[in-house]
Amino acid sequence: MKRGKIRGIITKVITGMLLVLTLVTSSFTCKVWARGGVPVYQLQESSIVYKVNQKRVLLDMAHADTALDKGCSYGEYNERDIANKITLKVKQLLEAEGIDVELTRNEGETISIAERVRLANSDNYDYYISIHINSSGTENQGTGVEAYSCAGWSLSNKIIKELQKEFNYKNRGIYESGFYNKRINNRSTLLEIGFLNNEYDRNNLVNHQTEYANAIARGIIEQLRSE
Numbered sequence: 001m002k003r004g005k006i007r008g009i010i011t012k013v014i015t016g017m018l019l020v021l022t023l024v025t026s027s028f029t030c031k032v033w034a035r036g037g038v039p040v041y042q043l044q045e046s047s048i049v050y051k052v053n054q055k056r057v058l059l060d061m062a063h064a065d066t067a068l069d070k071g072c073s074y075g076e077y078n079e080r081d082i083a084n085k086i087t088l089k090v091k092q093l094l095e096a097e098g099i100d101v102e103l104t105r106n107e108g109e110t111i112s113i114a115e116r117v118r119l120a121n122s123d124n125y126d127y128y129i130s131i132h133i134n135s136s137g138t139e140n141q142g143t144g145v146e147a148y149s150c151a152g153w154s155l156s157n158k159i160i161k162e163l164q165k166e167f168n169y170k171n172r173g174i175y176e177s178g179f180y181n182k183r184i185n186n187r188s189t190l191l192e193i194g195f196l197n198n199e200y201d202r203n204n205l206v207n208h209q210t211e212y213a214n215a216i217a218r219g220i221i222e223q224l225r226s227e
């Protein structure tokens with residue numbers, strides 16, 4: 001090989017290394033500044049942050065803010081209010097990590113299932129996550145977490161695992177079902193995060209919403225990092 005050619009290759013390698021270093025450092029700097037100077041990640045993880053920042057997540061505000069569509073109820077509690085509060089907390093947590101998050105509807109609004117499917121199928125989002133709460137025929141009969149996916153098995157799995165770690169819940173499984181998200185092409189999951197008419201689950205759903213949101217956000221972030 002001629003000397004000029006070797007010099008050319010060495011220059012290209014050095015330029016490439018400098019570019020990677022710039023990307024890694026700039027994403028690290030953004031994260032540090034975003035949290036008021038407190039480093040969130042170790043330097044070696046910052047390239048992962050850079051990748052996660054490219055993803056867009058669509059969170060579904062389950063059911064609707066109408067008297068008829070509150071989901072399941074138990075005494076003074078209803079599914080919609082609890083699930084939506086947890087969904088909004090998940091949004092905040094993901095955004096704090098620099099992830100682009102949007103909601104299918106704002107609080108006080110209604111949205112049709114056709115519109116949910118249309119939004120989730122649009123190229124604007126990488127993930128669609130809909131958070132619901134379960135109910136069983138008999139009180140205290142059902143407990144734990146299950147998910148319904150068309151192609152989001154890995155995403156569902158990671159979120160369920162985090163909820164299991166947090167609350168020691170039973171993994172009730174991931175199913176392909178007739179729910180509307182079966183018509184959603186991209187990676188989607190519909191989660192049933194506990195039973196409202198089970199005393200243990202209800203106590204968690206009402207009193208530990210931050211822990212719920214943290215666990216769900218951890219599962220989503222883990223999935224984003226794995227890609």
Ligand SMILES: [Zn+2]
Nearest residue numbers: 062071132133
């Ligand atoms: Zn529901």
